[in-house]
Amino acid sequence: MASAEDDLIARYFRPVATHAGALGLIDDAAILAASGEDVVITTDAVIEGVHFLPDDPPETVARKALRVNLSDLAAKGAKPAGFVLTLALRGVSEAWLAPFTAALAEDAKAFGCPLLGGDTVSTPGPLMISVTIFGKLPAGTMVRRSTARPGDIVAVTGTIGDAALGLACLKGHAPLDNVEARDELIARYQVPQPRNALAEAVRTHASAAMDVSDGLAGDLAKLCAASNVSATVETSDLPFSDTARQILSLGAIGPETLIAGGDDYEILCTVPQGRWASFMDSAERAGVAVTAIGRITNGPSAPVFLDAAGAPMHLKRLSYSHF
Amino acid sequence: MASAEDDLIARYFRPVATHAGALGLIDDAAILAASGEDVVITTDAVIEGVHFLPDDPPETVARKALRVNLSDLAAKGAKPAGFVLTLALRGVSEAWLAPFTAALAEDAKAFGCPLLGGDTVSTPGPLMISVTIFGKLPAGTMVRRSTARPGDIVAVTGTIGDAALGLACLKGHAPLDNVEARDELIARYQVPQPRNALAEAVRTHASAAMDVSDGLAGDLAKLCAASNVSATVETSDLPFSDTARQILSLGAIGPETLIAGGDDYEILCTVPQGRWASFMDSAERAGVAVTAIGRITNGPSAPVFLDAAGAPMHLKRLSYSHF
Numbered sequence: 001m002a003s004a005e006d007d008l009i010a011r012y013f014r015p016v017a018t019h020a021g022a023l024g025l026i027d028d029a030a031i032l033a034a035s036g037e038d039v040v041i042t043t044d045a046v047i048e049g050v051h052f053l054p055d056d057p058p059e060t061v062a063r064k065a066l067r068v069n070l071s072d073l074a075a076k077g078a079k080p081a082g083f084v085l086t087l088a089l090r091g092v093s094e095a096w097l098a099p100f101t102a103a104l105a106e107d108a109k110a111f112g113c114p115l116l117g118g119d120t121v122s123t124p125g126p127l128m129i130s131v132t133i134f135g136k137l138p139a140g141t142m143v144r145r146s147t148a149r150p151g152d153i154v155a156v157t158g159t160i161g162d163a164a165l166g167l168a169c170l171k172g173h174a175p176l177d178n179v180e181a182r183d184e185l186i187a188r189y190q191v192p193q194p195r196n197a198l199a200e201a202v203r204t205h206a207s208a209a210m211d212v213s214d215g216l217a218g219d220l221a222k223l224c225a226a227s228n229v230s231a232t233v234e235t236s237d238l239p240f241s242d243t244a245r246q247i248l249s250l251g252a253i254g255p256e257t258l259i260a261g262g263d264d265y266e267i268l269c270t271v272p273q274g275r276w277a278s279f280m281d282s283a284e285r286a287g288v289a290v291t292a293i294g295r296i297t298n299g300p301s302a303p304v305f306l307d308a309a310g311a312p313m314h315l316k317r318l319s320y321s322h323f
Numbered sequence: 324m325a326s327a328e329d330d331l332i333a334r335y336f337r338p339v340a341t342h343a344g345a346l347g348l349i350d351d352a353a354i355l356a357a358s359g360e361d362v363v364i365t366t367d368a369v370i371e372g373v374h375f376l377p378d379d380p381p382e383t384v385a386r387k388a389l390r391v392n393l394s395d396l397a398a399k400g401a402k403p404a405g406f407v408l409t410l411a412l413r414g415v416s417e418a419w420l421a422p423f424t425a426a427l428a429e430d431a432k433a434f435g436c437p438l439l440g441g442d443t444v445s446t447p448g449p450l451m452i453s454v455t456i457f458g459k460l461p462a463g464t465m466v467r468r469s470t471a472r473p474g475d476i477v478a479v480t481g482t483i484g485d486a487a488l489g490l491a492c493l494k495g496h497a498p499l500d501n502v503e504a505r506d507e508l509i510a511r512y513q514v515p516q517p518r519n520a521l522a523e524a525v526r527t528h529a530s531a532a533m534d535v536s537d538g539l540a541g542d543l544a545k546l547c548a549a550s551n552v553s554a555t556v557e558t559s560d561l562p563f564s565d566t567a568r569q570i571l572s573l574g575a576i577g578p579e580t581l582i583a584g585g586d587d588y589e590i591l592c593t594v595p596q597g598r599w600a601s602f603m604d605s606a607e608r609a610g611v612a613v614t615a616i617g618r619i620t621n622g623p624s625a626p627v628f629l630d631a632a633g634a635p636m637h638l639k640r641l642s643y644s645h646f
Binding site for chain 2: 006023026027028029030031032033034035036037038039040041042043044045047049050051072073075076078084085086088116117118119121122123124125126128130132134135139142144145146210211222226
């Protein structure tokens, strides 16, 4: 069905724009009031064929586009405040837009992050959803990448590698007989579970943080480089799911796929030793699993991943790269 | 040349990120401090083949991507504070990126609007540049679309229709012998001249405003609908350039192309009669040409464009529509 752009906005996007500053999406701009707080801004785009598959349901595409950005806010210790959306579409199909915006509205409500504005454009190319998200926190308290210190504990939330295995399943590279386990992995790839519940604990206790989006190994290397430190990670301490361990034990897929796979959207953070107990208490109260996986060491060499025998692993690649 | 994403950021984008809150682009998020001011947010994307042509120079593409957003801030009365950029590229070519980012840096500096962050992704489709821009203004003073009142003067900056004629020239639909005049029209299409110098005057005096991006007729209709008013425009009062008048007089292109053409990036605003003299004084001091083109009338019917004989024109289309 062909529809005018304004009609499209009124029908599908206005219900997601519950923030007063969105002005019902009838203006050219939105207003975000900030009385002395810092506004944290981050942007991430997802593209058909790169970040999601052409067959992925519109619901999961919507959730992923928003959640990869929510994950950044969580790692920075910020509380979600709203987002703007650029949607490049080949055309307008109600069958796609209706479930897409319904899922977007659900997530916007669940995470307290309403739509503030956007732009819908036509493209002959692949679908693209670009989100710029805004968070708030007390002035000067954003958790950075560049402030990890030697001796800090390196920690990660949830499990690592499941999303990469989910993608491998979707591409037929990880044959898995157990349908339920397979579906769980695919769900991890399609719908990230950003750890916004942990944001306040990260802001209060972590010395540095970022979210794991391109692969744990590469993202830790980035955090270390920004902080001018190094790290040692005990691979046997990494939080792999039972299914991931099972697949690893079969030998068809190595730990590298999990460590460098990307799409985890977990929080990677460093916590000073003296803060660790309080941090773990807060994490437990927030209901988010956190695992200590290593230590920050003196820089500036690349982080070292030790295998079960204590020998450094040689990773052929550290993370997903677009170019 | 293939290059890692971080290398790309360091080489080409860091020089544009002069704002302290951009953290040198080594973090996942940027910080925008706002002590009691409102942050004005707007987003606009440009796509190859839709908003610019595949042959357009990278310099003009960069300027257009930023300036269409600067134009929104100007119309809202906000002062530029920074922007984030999502760049979807088919690959990395230094020959394209170097002039693109150099021009972006020049405009960022000229308009006082530094890069705060961004995302660079690969796409098999057309080039796409999505910008989300931030402005600041005193709390509660953003100029809206929805607040025009009957009796207000309808005004527009600069000239209308030159960009549409420039696009017609590029597509070979407006043969023009005068090369200089032709180049000027094309420049209007490729590099908008946002009226940020007028922002403060708009904020102080205008009752409602928006920028003209999709076509004067359609955009005025949107403003009127949002304000629940109508308008009467004297087409003979519209600010057409000498070249546009010349082309009109030849009869090959009608006034509709100019009025509904789009890509003007001028400010359309409504000013209460009692504010008009002060507004025009401010505009003169700012060095921005402003023309009164009509009056706001009681709503809610669509705005009327009167021809030279005072008869209502029948416009077949009001503006560019993506769908």
